[in-house]
Amino acid sequence: xxxxxxxxxxxxxxxxxxxxxxxxxxxxxxxxxxxxxxxxxxxxxxxxxxxxxxxxxxxxxxxxxxxxxxxxxxxxxxxxxxxxxxxxxxxxxxxxxxxxxxxxxxxxxxxxxxxxxxxxxxxxxxxxxxxxxxxxxxxxxxxxxxxxxxxxxxxxxxxxxxxxxxxxxxxxxxxxxxxxxxxxxxxxxxxxxxxxxxxxxxxxxxxxxxxxxxxxxxxxxxxxxxxxxxxxxxxxxxxxxxxxxxxxxxx
Amino acid sequence: xxxxxxxxxxxxxxxxxxxxxxxxxxxxxxxxxxxxxxxxxxxxxxxxxxxxxxxxxxxxxxxxxxxxxxxxxxxxxxxxxxxxxxxxxxxxxxxxxxxxxxxxxxxxxxxxxxxxxxxxxxxxxxxxxxxxxxxxxxxxxxxxxxxxxxxxxxxxxxxxxxxxxxxxxxxxxxxxxxxxxxxxxxxxxxxxxxxxxxxxxxxxxxxxxxxxxxxxxxxxxxxxxxxxxxxxxxxxxxxxxxxxxxxxxxx
DNA sequence: CGGAGTTTTGAGGCTATTCAAAGGTCGTGG
DNA sequence: CCACGACCTTTGAATAGCCTCAAAACTCCG
Numbered sequence: 001x002x003x004x005x006x007x008x009x010x011x012x013x014x015x016x017x018x019x020x021x022x023x024x025x026x027x028x029x030x031x032x033x034x035x036x037x038x039x040x041x042x043x044x045x046x047x048x049x050x051x052x053x054x055x056x057x058x059x060x061x062x063x064x065x066x067x068x069x070x071x072x073x074x075x076x077x078x079x080x081x082x083x084x085x086x087x088x089x090x091x092x093x094x095x096x097x098x099x100x101x102x103x104x105x106x107x108x109x110x111x112x113x114x115x116x117x118x119x120x121x122x123x124x125x126x127x128x129x130x131x132x133x134x135x136x137x138x139x140x141x142x143x144x145x146x147x148x149x150x151x152x153x154x155x156x157x158x159x160x161x162x163x164x165x166x167x168x169x170x171x172x173x174x175x176x177x178x179x180x181x182x183x184x185x186x187x188x189x190x191x192x193x194x195x196x197x198x199x200x201x202x203x204x205x206x207x208x209x210x211x212x213x214x215x216x217x218x219x220x221x222x223x224x225x226x227x228x229x230x231x232x233x234x235x236x237x238x239x240x241x242x243x244x245x246x247x248x249x250x251x
Numbered sequence: 252x253x254x255x256x257x258x259x260x261x262x263x264x265x266x267x268x269x270x271x272x273x274x275x276x277x278x279x280x281x282x283x284x285x286x287x288x289x290x291x292x293x294x295x296x297x298x299x300x301x302x303x304x305x306x307x308x309x310x311x312x313x314x315x316x317x318x319x320x321x322x323x324x325x326x327x328x329x330x331x332x333x334x335x336x337x338x339x340x341x342x343x344x345x346x347x348x349x350x351x352x353x354x355x356x357x358x359x360x361x362x363x364x365x366x367x368x369x370x371x372x373x374x375x376x377x378x379x380x381x382x383x384x385x386x387x388x389x390x391x392x393x394x395x396x397x398x399x400x401x402x403x404x405x406x407x408x409x410x411x412x413x414x415x416x417x418x419x420x421x422x423x424x425x426x427x428x429x430x431x432x433x434x435x436x437x438x439x440x441x442x443x444x445x446x447x448x449x450x451x452x453x454x455x456x457x458x459x460x461x462x463x464x465x466x467x468x469x470x471x472x473x474x475x476x477x478x479x480x481x482x483x484x485x486x487x488x489x490x491x492x493x494x495x496x497x498x499x500x501x502x
Numbered sequence: 503c504g505g506a507g508t509t510t511t512g513a514g515g516c517t518a519t520t521c522a523a524a525g526g527t528c529g530t531g532g
Numbered sequence: 533c534c535a536c537g538a539c540c541t542t543t544g545a546a547t548a549g550c551c552t553c554a555a556a557a558c559t560c561c562g
Contacts, residue, residue, distance in 0.1 A: 155548095197550075200550090
């Protein structure tokens with residue numbers, strides 16, 4: 001693992017996602033390594049794709065955070081997903097002529113791109129890949145459904161707790177948390193766009209959390225002091241994802 | 252078209268969905284006809300699946316309306332999707348051990364079921380089917396993203412307008428609207444669970460809509476009197492879905 | 503050190519919620 | 533066919549949660 005090359009690391013990012021539900025064969029590893037283009041570095045604030053752009057490419061996020069957001073008339077924006085390393089960006093707009101979501105780098109990022117033609121060809125040619133990306137898409141649906149439930153049915157405190165727990169759990173899988181400690185490179189304004197609250201109200205709630213001893217803020221970082229309490233506030237049932245389920249028989 | 256058999260009608264329901272993005276081959280038609288089991292009738296209020304149940308099957312909705320909803324602690328519920336004829340029910344829970352969404356018949360319904368094993372085998376064996384269901388899944392993600400944007404960023408009136416327009420457009424594709432007229436077999440409580448408002452507030456807003464001359468209510472039916480105005484209130488950009496895009500090359 | 507962006511705080515107002523109760527509608531059983 | 537009960541809709545009043553506006557304090561980068 002030590003001294004692995006840049007290309008090697010990128011490949012492992014791809015395997016992280018596409019091997020999530022299915023064991024990867026050596027052949028599939030080979031296949032994945034060549035599907036995505038070379039790593040590209042982009043600065044914070046860079047817009048990978050505006051909404052309305054023709055969705056010609058998908059991106060594999062290798063490093064950094066990216067937001068996917070929708071504009072509503074009245075100038076407001078809803079962030080529908082915070083993408084973390086390993087995520088595939090831009091897939092929801094595959095079946096439409098103009099991209100629905102804007103993709104914006106929240107931190108400096110590294111991505112590898114693939115044309116939608118190449119991506120869909122891979123889906124059609126490689127059953128293992130098809131099953132994998134199909135199940136990933138369903139997982140994303142579940143994530144959106146959970147967020148919708150949170151935003152639609154709970155008050156501010158629960159929403160923010162839910163957002164923190166979601167990011168914490170996902171970062172933990174990536175090995176990027178440590179004793180309740182996690183990176184959080186989001187402004188309070190951005191948190192508001194994520195959970196459907198005004199920046200001012202986000203501030204008051206976060207402040208309450210801190211005074212209640214639930215969290216501790218540092219620069220671009222938070223420490224979750226009472227994860228169980230936060231999880232309970234969010235009030236969502238955690239999902240147990242299946243790996244290599246017996247009911248999938250590949251040809 | 253006249254005097255078509257029950258089985259024939261069911262098959263056409265399947266083709267409606269799976270031929271949405273791709274032309275169906277005769278072979279694929281054959282394939283689809285045998286994938287789903289026989290039509291089953293279920294009464295209104297019947298729960299096809301509780302949340303927490305093992306998600307052993309998917310369902311093709313042939314006739315009627317079905318809601319997919321998530322429970323949050325505090326006893327509230329968020330309806331994440333109103334399913335109409337042609338929809339596939341239950342797919343989001345494919346990758347998890349216990350179903351996240353409950354599926355409830357809002358009207359008397361007819362469904363055809365398929366085991367998840369058979370469904371996933373079809374994905375793995377038939378590239379055309381894989382591409383089709385993959386794109387359908389992305390379309391569902393877009394729908395959820397739009398709903399989330401509506402619920403997260405707009406006030407009550409816009410949310411209800413958005414819900415009406417969404418259902419109107421989907422029913423129109425199915426040929427079930429006529430001059431602004433559409434079926435609406437939802438209680439105001441259910442509308443509230445859909446858009447994140449209390450039943451009382453839903454009532455007041457709907458009442459306002461009626462007094463403003465935007466809609467006209469009849470039993471289990473609404474007439475949209477000013478569709479353009481409602482669409483503007485919703486404030487979401489409509490998506491242009493692609494059929495048989497040139498960038499999909501099948502083996 | 504300057505300036506842009508971010509966080510914090512206060513005040514007032516609006517939207518939506520809860521609770522409670524009355525009035526309707528519909529299906530069902532007598 | 534009518535009467536009853538369950539559910540749904542409607543209305544009012546009080547309250548809670550959140551928003552907007554505005555300005556001050558702070559942070560970070562150049």
